[in-house]
Amino acid sequence: MVETKAMVLREFNKPLVLEEVEEPKYGSGEVLIKVEAAGVCGTDLKIQQGMVPTKELPLIPGHEVAGVVAATGAKVGRFREGDEVLVSFYIPCNNCRSCINGRQTICENLKGRIGFEFNGGFAEYVSVPEECLVLKPKEISFQQAAVIPDALATCYHALVKRAxxxxxxxxxxxxxxxxxxxxxxxxxxxxxxxxxxxxxxxxxxxxxxxxxxxxxxxxxxxxxxxxxxxxxxxxxxxxxxxxxxxxxxxxxxxxxxxxxxxxxxxxxxxxxxxxxxxxxxxxxLSTRAATKKDIEDCLSLVIQNKVETVIGEVLKMEALNQGLQLIKNGNLKGRLVIDVE
Ligand SMILES: [Zn+2]
Ligand SMILES: [Zn+2]
Incomplete structure (x- = not known):
């Protein structure tokens, strides 16, 4: 068994624990990602407090992931080892009426979300379905990339798609x-x-x-x-x-x-x-997270310097609990990002 490090939520309202965990398994349509950076948000605080539906504990949260493809399942065709990627954390069916209308975050057969129903990116490795991956261009850093799937794309979804x-x-x-x-x-x-x-x-x-x-x-x-x-x-x-x-x-x-x-x-x-x-x-008008298309649109806005990613603080993985406290205090001047080594 290959052991890797992760921050594990074992009990609600308790600090997450740095643990050695088994390297995540990945299916034929999935990739194993070596996480480089992961954004942290208010939702992670809600997850820790048990206020958001997730899988049964233990859970490794972290839904704003950027990293490098470390291995690919047999049926993965569009990505290969070494590709730099960011993750769209909703796993929709891409087949129902909502999905066909481009509203994958309200998919009628949502399979789950990375960092909620599936283990996430506050870890050295995470496995993700191929269809959730977005290729990260070299000109933006992993830390910038980690801000895009939620802190930026949720706003894009709210303002552009909804409002x-x-x-x-x-x-x-x-x-x-x-x-x-x-x-x-x-x-x-x-x-x-x-x-x-x-x-x-x-x-x-x-x-x-x-x-x-x-x-x-x-x-x-x-x-x-x-x-x-x-x-x-x-x-x-x-x-x-x-x-x-x-x-x-x-x-x-x-x-x-x-x-x-x-x-x-x-x-x-x-x-x-x-x-x-x-x-x-x-x-x-209600609004729910961001689709993969929103994330791709935001990535191109960042590359074209139309919008910049605002990072308030960067912490090491083991300092995640302090990070959640910073969010609770409301004093961050931008997104909190976990730098995963
Ligand atoms: Zn988030
Ligand atoms: Zn669907």
Whole structure:
């Protein structure tokens, strides 16, 4: 048995444990990836807390993976040993009505997700179906690549595929200074929208300005009034990367008639003022992760320097628990990436 290292979640609400585990098996249609970098997100914190459906524990989380193909199954045709790749972590059927309509993250026969129902990338090795792989060009680093499948592509999916933000639109980004928000902000600018950023610290307001927000507002204030003063009619879209009642209430009030509320952050207890939504005919628009096509589109945006990946911190695999704490504290200035040696 070949042993390799991984961070294993054995019990909810307990730190993950660095363990020697058996090298992952891979089927005929799968590849074995030597992980080089893995992004960490708020969802990993939710997984640790048992708030997100996953396979039975133990689980190796980590769904934002970049690495090198180390071995291939007998039926793998498009990738070979040594290829540098990033991973689209949803494993759809590519055959159902959702998949045919390009909405693979709501696949009716979803086989699972890397890092949720299948072991993920907080490990030296992970096995992944060939159809989940995207070739990584040499000009971007593994750390940059690890930011693309979720921190960047989730924003792309929300703004481009779901909200259909267009040139001249005004968009408010709640939590715009965070690991997803700074990417959403850049995508909105690339689409030609005017961006109003909402966040909590002076540092995050500064960051949002640096990435192109026209107006930045303190999330603790009654900021919807400032949006109205600035736009004179309200915003076309409010995209929320944080969930709390106060920001949702402000977000709803900041919208124009016929505007769109896009909660990227979610909670089972989601309450909002349905009267206000009714009076303004607000569209409440949900969004789920990113498809492989979204990830490929984002990769080309990064290569063309239209959008840059924002890395807030890089830690070694054994420091993952400290990393999750950083996410919990909300002080990261970009995506947290685990550098796997
Ligand atoms: Zn994630
Ligand atoms: Zn499907």
């Amino acid at each position: 259909k933000v267009k040139k001249g639109d005004c968009i408010v980004i709640i939590g715009g200074g965070g690991g997803l928000g700074l990417h959403a902000l850049q995508i909105a600018r690339w689409l030609g929208a005017k961006v109003i950023g909402v966040d909590l610290s002076e540092e995050k307001l500064k960051l949002m300005r640096a990435y192109g927000a026209e107006l930045v507002l303190d999330g603790q204030s009654a900021w919807s009034e400032a949006v109205y003063d600035y736009t004179r009619r309200g915003a076309d879209h409010v995209v929320a990367f944080v969930y709390n009642e106060q920001s949702l209430e402000q977000g709803l009030k900041a919208l124009c008639k016929g505007g769109q509320l896009v909660p990227v952050a979610y909670s089972p207890e989601y309450t909002f003022n349905a009267l206000q939504a009714h009076l303004y005919e607000i569209d409440l």
